[in-house]
Amino acid sequence: MIRMNNDIEKVLFSQEQLNSRMDEMAARLNEKYAGEEPIVIPVLNGAMIFASDMIKRLTFKLTIDPIKASSYAGTSSTGNVKITQDIKSDVQGRPVIFMEDIIDTGRTLQALTKVMAGRSAKSVEVIAMLDKPETRVVDFHADDYGFKAPNEFLVGYGLDYNGLYRNLPFVGVLKQRVYA
Numbered sequence: 801m802i803r804m805n806n807d808i809e810k811v812l813f814s815q816e817q818l819n820s821r822m823d824e825m826a827a828r829l830n831e832k833y834a835g836e837e838p839i840v841i842p843v844l845n846g847a848m849i850f851a852s853d854m855i856k857r858l859t860f861k862l863t864i865d866p867i868k869a870s871s872y873a874g875t876s877s878t879g880n881v882k883i884t885q886d887i888k889s890d891v892q893g894r895p896v897i898f899m900e901d902i903i904d905t906g907r908t909l910q911a912l913t914k915v916m917a918g919r920s921a922k923s924v925e926v927i928a929m930l931d932k933p934e935t936r937v938v939d940f941h942a943d944d945y946g947f948k949a950p951n952e953f954l955v956g957y958g959l960d961y962n963g964l965y966r967n968l969p970f971v972g973v974l975k976q977r978v979y980a
C-alpha cells in the first residue's frame with residue numbers, strides 16, 4: 801500500500817501505473833535497438849528515478865551517460881538552455897536516447913536534441929515519463945511518453961518542489977498549504 805506523504809493532495813500516477821507504461825515503452829525500445837549500442841542520456845536531476853527504472857528493462861547493450869542542463873529565460877521570451885554537466889561519450893555514429901521526467905515548455909529537450917544531432921549522433925530520440933502539452937512554447941514532441949499530465953504542479957518520481965519530494969514512488973499533486 802502507498803503510504804501517502806502528508807503534503808500530497810492526490811496521487812495522479814501510481815507506481816503500478818508507471819510500471820505498466822514503462823514495460824510498454826521498454827518493449828518498443830528493445831525491439832527498435834536490438835543489435836545496436838545506444839547512449840542513454842538521463843537528464844539530471846529529474847530523470848534519475850524514471851531513467852533507472854527504464855534502463856533496467858532494456859535488453860540491448862547501452863552506455864549510460866547523464867547530462868545536466870539549466871534553462872532560464874533571457875531578456876527576451878526565447879529562453880536559454882545551458883549544459884552545466886556534459887556527457888563523456890562520443891556520440892558520433894551512435895544512437896542517442898534521452899530520458900526525461902517531464903516535457904513542459906519543450907525548451908530543454910529541443911536544445912539538447914539539437915546539440916546531439918550537431919555532434920553527428922546516428923539518431924536521437926526522447927522518452928519522457930510525462931508530457932504537458934498545454935504548456936509547450938516550442939514545437940517539440942517526445943518520441944514516446946508515459947502519460948499526458950495536466951497543467952498542475954506535480955511532484956514525485958523525480959519531480960521536485962524546492963529539491964524535495966523526488967523520492968515519492970508515485971506522481972502526485974502537492975497540497976496548497978505547502979506553497980504558502
Ligand SMILES: O=P(O)(O)OC[C@H]1O[C@H](OP(=O)(O)OP(=O)(O)O)[C@H](O)[C@@H]1O
Pocket residue numbers: 843844845846847869870871900901902903904905906907908909960
Ligand atoms: O520542457 P521544459 O520547460 O524545458 O522543462 C522540463 C525540464 O524542467 C525540469 O528540470 P529542472 O530544470 O527543473 O531541473 P531538475 O531536473 O534538476 O529538477 C524537468 O525535469 C525537465 O528537465
Ligand SMILES: Nc1nc2[nH]cnc2c(=O)[nH]1
Pocket residue numbers: 902903904932952953954955959960961
Ligand atoms: N516538479 C515539477 N517540475 C516541473 N517542470 C515542469 N513541470 C513541472 C512540474 O509539474 N513539476
Ligand SMILES: [Mg+2]
Pocket residue numbers: 843844845846847901
Ligand atoms: Mg530536469
